[in-house]
Amino acid sequence: MTTFYDFGLQHSVVRALGNMGFEEATAIQVQTIPTALEGKDLIGQAQTGTGKTAAFGIPLVERLDEQSGNVQGIVLTPTRELAVQVAEEINKIAQFKNISALPIYGGQDITRQIKALKKRPQIIVATPGRFMDHMRRRTIRLDAIEIVVLDEADEMLNMGFIDDIKEILQEVPDQRQTLLFSATMPRAIQEIAQQFMNEPTMISVKAKEVTVPNIEQQYMEVAEKQKFDVLCRLLDIHSPELAIIFGRTKRRVDELSEALTKRGYGAEGIHGDLNQAKRDSVLRKFKEGTIEVLVATDVAARGLDISGVTHVFNFDIPQDSESYVHRIGRTGRAGKTGLAITFVTPREIDHLRLIERATNRRMERRSVPSMSEALEGQQRMALEKLLEASGRDNLTAYKTLAEQLLEDVDSVTLVSAALKLLTKEPDTTPIHLTEEAPIRVGRKKAPYKGKGGQGGGYGGGGKRPFRPRSGSGENRGGGEYRPRSGEFRPRSGESRPRSGEGSGRSYNKQR
Numbered sequence: 001m002t003t004f005y006d007f008g009l010q011h012s013v014v015r016a017l018g019n020m021g022f023e024e025a026t027a028i029q030v031q032t033i034p035t036a037l038e039g040k041d042l043i044g045q046a047q048t049g050t051g052k053t054a055a056f057g058i059p060l061v062e063r064l065d066e067q068s069g070n071v072q073g074i075v076l077t078p079t080r081e082l083a084v085q086v087a088e089e090i091n092k093i094a095q096f097k098n099i100s101a102l103p104i105y106g107g108q109d110i111t112r113q114i115k116a117l118k119k120r121p122q123i124i125v126a127t128p129g130r131f132m133d134h135m136r137r138r139t140i141r142l143d144a145i146e147i148v149v150l151d152e153a154d155e156m157l158n159m160g161f162i163d164d165i166k167e168i169l170q171e172v173p174d175q176r177q178t179l180l181f182s183a184t185m186p187r188a189i190q191e192i193a194q195q196f197m198n199e200p201t202m203i204s205v206k207a208k209e210v211t212v213p214n215i216e217q218q219y220m221e222v223a224e225k226q227k228f229d230v231l232c233r234l235l236d237i238h239s240p241e242l243a244i245i246f247g248r249t250k251r252r253v254d255e256l257s258e259a260l261t262k263r264g265y266g267a268e269g270i271h272g273d274l275n276q277a278k279r280d281s282v283l284r285k286f287k288e289g290t291i292e293v294l295v296a297t298d299v300a301a302r303g304l305d306i307s308g309v310t311h312v313f314n315f316d317i318p319q320d321s322e323s324y325v326h327r328i329g330r331t332g333r334a335g336k337t338g339l340a341i342t343f344v345t346p347r348e349i350d351h352l353r354l355i356e357r358a359t360n361r362r363m364e365r366r367s368v369p370s371m372s373e374a375l376e377g378q379q380r381m382a383l384e385k386l387l388e389a390s391g392r393d394n395l396t397a398y399k400t401l402a403e404q405l406l407e408d409v410d411s412v413t414l415v416s417a418a419l420k421l422l423t424k425e426p427d428t429t430p431i432h433l434t435e436e437a438p439i440r441v442g443r444k445k446a447p448y449k450g451k452g453g454q455g456g457g458y459g460g461g462g463k464r465p466f467r468p469r470s471g472s473g474e475n476r477g478g479g480e481y482r483p484r485s486g487e488f489r490p491r492s493g494e495s496r497p498r499s500g501e502g503s504g505r506s507y508n509k510q511r
């Protein structure tokens with residue numbers, strides 16, 4: 001067991017980690033923190049939910065100079081929500097130091113950001129596009145930057161941020177330290193590593209499987225038309241504390257969240273076409289438990305750390321194994337257990353096998369639950385509620401009433417009636433969802449045309465050029481939608497919020 005004292009960290013940092021409830025360092029932290037503290041470049045790969053954020057957050061906070069108000073560290077993340085989350089975690093680690101991290105992302109008022117920058121945060125956590133905006137406006141000074149972190153680097157490449165990242169890395173001082181982290185490392189990362197990193201140490205936590213063992217993985221063969229009823233039954237049976245349901249497209253997410261609401265579930269959707277205020281409010285409600293179901297595109301697949309997510313449902317099978325790994329990794333984090341259930345239509349079975357092969361783990365086949373199982377699940381919930389209330393609540397005010405009732409009706413009938421009232425019986429309100437075409441192995445997709453029909457592409461604009469991807473060795477369908485590969489270069493001083501930033505752009509993902 002390695003404690004945080006063993007790294008020789010400042011007392012203020014160890015104390016903060018203690019406050020956060022971190023007692024032992026995780027495997028990736030044990031392996032990367034000493035190297036990072038020496039100022040060396042490194043590539044860190046470890047499974048989802050195993051503490052990669054602190055693996056770079058701790059060295060950042062430890063090494064940066066609190067006496068100076070210059071920006072000394074930057075962290076780039078693929079999505080806005082992740083930027084906010086990472087900045088929060090770094091600020092927790094820095095709670096007893098005079099160091100602060102500021103999240104900066106597209107869709108947020110730039111003048112507000114400029115104001116916040118004037119408070120001189122030492123660390124900026126940003127999505128690449130917005131960081132570029134500030135770089136060009138010279139509202140962020142780069143000359144004191146000592147550490148650059150690329151979190152979810154592979155995803156930033158998938159999303160077409162490669163040119164932005166290259167440009168950022170070219171502009172920051174050569175003497176910096178570069179750290180790169182993700183749960184998955186496709187080959188394209190090597191190019192970045194070779195070009196922009198200084199003899200990086202490759203640290204990959206040895207694990208037979210890419211996924212953590214504490215996520216139970218199941219799949220169900222379900223016809224497209226039956227998916228929704230099956231999903232509702234599963235929600236009734238499992239009564240998840242919090243569940244994330246991944247759908248393939250934005251349209252899918254909209255339709256699904258609406259349909260779930262119609263059937264009485266507390267659900268909302270999140271995807272890249274929603275404005276930032278909406279994205280923020282949906283995520284906040286989910287974290288607070290105001291809604292228990294988050295319906296999402298892959299925009300929520302990466303890095304998000306929400307405690308209480310007990311279930312992940314792949315309503316539509318993910319496009320590739322990386323997406324699968326990250327999606328199901330939203331549960332089973334920090335040693336907790338979780339259940340991931342993937343729906344597969346009969347024609348997609350081969351695709352599921354490919355994912356299994358890539359992750360080196362079989363999903364357990366489960367049969368589709370029946371309506372009566374769903375009812376039983378809800379009855380069990382009602383029973384639990386009743387039992388809990390009888391043990392916890394002060395019932396004095398009800399006892400006289402109960403005694404009076406029991407004079408007329410027998411106790412079994414009464415309790416049965418109470419249970420019936422408490423049971424949310426399976427709802428069969430008719431629902432129509434637009435069908436999604438199955439994913440077929442070996443099929444090349446037509447290039448993305450940027451129409452909104454499939455849920456829209458980049459910020460709804462859809463005018464950006466399609467370029468084939470260049471041999472990354474990844475199975476993403478042979479092409480990639482690249483939003484800003486040079487064609488959009490605002491003059492310095494020009495203000496243009498990129499509404500679609502961080503919203504996902506692989507044409508075949510269309511989040």
Ligand SMILES: Nc1ncnc2c1ncn2[C@@H]1O[C@H](COP(=O)(O)OP(=O)(O)OP(=O)(O)O)[C@@H](O)[C@H]1O
Nearest residue numbers: 022024025026048049050051052053183303305334
């Ligand atoms: N040493 C530790 N002890 C206890 N909890 C920890 C420790 N390190 C990190 N955590 C917690 O574990 C959770 C997952 O960490 P984190 O989000 O950094 O995972 P990750 O490896 O980046 O996952 P992903 O690949 O999904 O981004 C967080 O809630 C974090 O606060």
Ligand SMILES: [Mg+2]
Nearest residue numbers: 052053151303
């Ligand atoms: Mg992470």
